Each structure stands twice: as C-alpha cells, then as structure tokens.
Amino acid sequence: AQSVAQPEDQVNVAEGNPLTVKCTYSVSGNPYLFWYVQYPNRGLQFLLKYITGDNLVKGSYGFEAEFNKSQTSFHLKKPSALVSDSALYFCAVRDDSNYQLIWGAGTKLIIKP
Amino acid sequence: NAGVMQNPRHLVRRRGQEARLRCSPMKGHSHVYWYRQLPEEGLKFMVYLQKENIIDESGMPKERFSAEFPKEGPSILRIQQVVRGDSAAYFCASSHGNKGVSGANVLTFGAGSRLTVL
Numbered sequence: 671a672q673s674v675a676q677p678e679d680q681v682n683v684a685e686g687n688p689l690t691v692k693c694t695y696s697v698s699g700n701p702y703l704f705w706y707v708q709y710p711n712r713g714l715q716f717l718l719k720y721i722t723g724d725n726l727v728k729g730s731y732g733f734e735a736e737f738n739k740s741q742t743s744f745h746l747k748k749p750s751a752l753v754s755d756s757a758l759y760f761c762a763v764r765d766d767s768n769y770q771l772i773w774g775a776g777t778k779l780i781i782k783p
Numbered sequence: 784n785a786g787v788m789q790n791p792r793h794l795v796r797r798r799g800q801e802a803r804l805r806c807s808p809m810k811g812h813s814h815v816y817w818y819r820q821l822p823e824e825g826l827k828f829m830v831y832l833q834k835e836n837i838i839d840e841s842g843m844p845k846e847r848f849s850a851e852f853p854k855e856g857p858s859i860l861r862i863q864q865v866v867r868g869d870s871a872a873y874f875c876a877s878s879h880g881n882k883g884v885s886g887a888n889v890l891t892f893g894a895g896s897r898l899t900v901l
Contacts (some may be wrong), residue, residue, distance in 0.1 A: 704889070713787070713874055713892035714826075760825060770839065771890070775825040 676774035691746040693761030700766045703744040708758040751781045789893035802862040804896045808877030815858045816876045865900045
C-alpha cells in the first residue's frame with residue numbers, strides 16, 4: 671500500500687538558519703514525489719517534484735529536496751530560512767502506475783525572527 | 784491565466800440545507816480533483832473526475848455527497864442535508880493528465896471553499 675509520513679507536526683527554526691522538513695514514503699513502483707506549501711486561508715502551491723534524474727531537486731522560493739531511494743525519503747530543505755517561509759508543508763507521492771496522490775498530514779513550519 | 788477558480792470562498796449553511804461548491808479548472812486542464820481539509824489536518828481525497836466521467840470516488844461518503852464535471856461549465860461538489868461534521872475547507876485541483884511520466888503533472892489548486900454548518 672502507498673503511504674507518506676511526515677513525522678514532525680511542527681518544526682521551529684530561527685531566521686537565517688537552515689531548515690529541513692522530513693518526508694518518508696512507501697510505494698510499490700517508481701515514486702513520483704511532490705512538495706506543496708499552504709499559507710493561511712489559501713490553497714496549496716506547488717514547490718517542487720521528483721520524477722526521475724538528479725536526486726537533488728531545486729524548486730520555488732529557494733527550496734530544494736533530496737530523493738534518497740535507500741532511505742525512501744524526500745526531505746525538503748532550505749539553506750537559510752525566512753520568516754515568510756512560515757506555512758504548512760505537505761509531501762505527496764504516487765507511483766508510476768497510479769494517478770492518485772497520497773498526501774502526508776502536513777508539517778507546520780515556524781520561522782522565528 | 785486565472786488558474787483554478789472556486790466559489791463561493793465562504794459558505795454558511797444550517798443543518799439540513801444543501802451546499803453547492805463550484806470549481807472551474809485551469810485553462811487546458813481536463814482533470815479535476817476534490818479534497819477536504821479539516822482544521823489543522825492534511826488533505827483527504829474525495830473524488831477525481833474528467834469531463835462527464837467520475838473516475839474515482841472512493842473518498843466520497845456514500846450518502847449525501849455527489850460530484851459532477853459536465854461537458855460545459857464548472858465541476859460541482861454537492862452536499863445534501865449538511866451536518867456540522869461537514870464543516871471544512873474543500874479544495875479543488877486540476878491537472879493535464881494522469882499516469883506515466885508524461886502524466887506526472889503538477890496539481891494546480893484553487894483557493895478553497897470554506898463551508899460552515901451552523
């Protein structure tokens with residue numbers, strides 16, 4: 671069965687420090703992995719995706735994520751956090767034979783000045 | 784490009800009334816997904832539609848909920864005889880395609896419709 675885990679409900683980071691939001695997954699086929707961000711009272715916005723190729727994926731707003739097949743992880747990272755990065759972050763996965771995305775429960779990222 | 788348009792943004796209903804939520808997909812997109820989000824929770828898949836077809840409604844409650852995506856006009860999520868537990872944000876997303884590498888398309892989300900049942 672396909673599943674996604676975001677083990678941290680909330681991550682607190684000081685502005686200017688690096689941030690990591692964790693995501694692990696389980697799929698039967700080749701994974702397609704996505705990160706989305708949700709600001710308060712807004713819909714989700716696409717950040718980045720991994721389909722194939724380079725394990726390090728760069729996305730919007732300076733975010734990047736590294737696909738690690740052996741650890742079945744796709745952690746979201748940013749070298750230097752901004753207060754405006756504070757939001758809810760969702761990881762999602764599907765495999766190459768299925769259309770349906772499976773969503774993580776979300777991680778609330780709080781960046782403190 | 785107006786993106787995915789959802790209306791109304793906010794809807795208040797009394798128990799027993801009907802709620803109709805509309806979604807116009809992004810231009811060129813023919814696949815529509817509906818999700819429900821409870822406060823402080825993640826997204827729960829409800830239904831996946833293409834024009835005039837329901838592809839997967841496995842996330843929809845069996846009673847009171849229905850969805851359509853007609854040949855002309857927006858997709859509609861309909862909730863009959865609403866109850867307090869239906870209060871949530873309902874998000875619509877659209878995409879080009881589905882399976883395979885070429886179909887690994889990004890979902891574009893609307894801003895959501897927030898339903899409050901009194």
